[in-house]
Amino acid sequence: MKSASRLPRLIMVGTLVLLLLVWATSAIAVVLWGAKDGARASDAIVVLGAAQYVGRPSPVLRARLDHALALWDRGMAPRLIFTGGTGAGDTTSEAAVSRVYAMKHGVPDTAILLENEGRTTRESLAAVSSIMRNKQLRTAILVSDPFHMLRLRILSAQYGVEASTSPTQTSPISANRGQAISYVISESIKVPMLIVAHTFSIDEP
Secondary structure (H helix, E strand, O other): OHHHHHHHHHHHHHHHHHHHHHHHHHHHHHHHHHOOOOOOOOOEEEEOOOOEEOOEEOHHHHHHHHHHHHHHHOOOOOEEEEEOOOOOOOOOOHHHHHHHHHHHOOOOHHHEEEEOOOOOHHHHHHHHHHHHHHOOOOEEEEEEOHHHHHHHHHHHHHOOOEEEEEEOOOOHHHHOHHHHHHHHHHHHHHHHHHHHHHHOOOOOO
16 A cells, blocks of 8 residues: 555656656757858858848847858858748848848848748748759758857757758857847757657647
């Protein structure tokens, strides 16, 4: 009788331990994936959007753009795809702001493609996959902050984009230890949820 009463507790403890192990593994994977630059010659460089302020890229977006432009200058890809829709109260999209910034730094408009509707990472990558198919582009370098890299790689595979990842090393998020840790924790939860949702065909919230 005593052992039977302990069973629910043992199951609960076992479940908590398992969840903790999954989370810890995910957190380590997020950190390790964000620490490596896997950029290889591709058809396009995809820059994930971030905030813009009245037509100017935020420091986070600017760091991503500068990294992407450095890759473009090295000849890593002939096309740049900028993502990011229009936020509440904004009059222009993150993608449009990125386009202007890139052109000011010498990128011809003919080399730029825009995804300016997505408000989430999933929405943006889903749209990017459609753009790439329409333009017969097969491979991409994904540019964002280090904490973002693992989830981007998983999502790109789910949408059929053959991608490598290349994190910016100059983001103000990375320079702020507390902020960086909070983003890693957030991503370490989102990654397992993403995998489970995809495995069981569950729509993510």
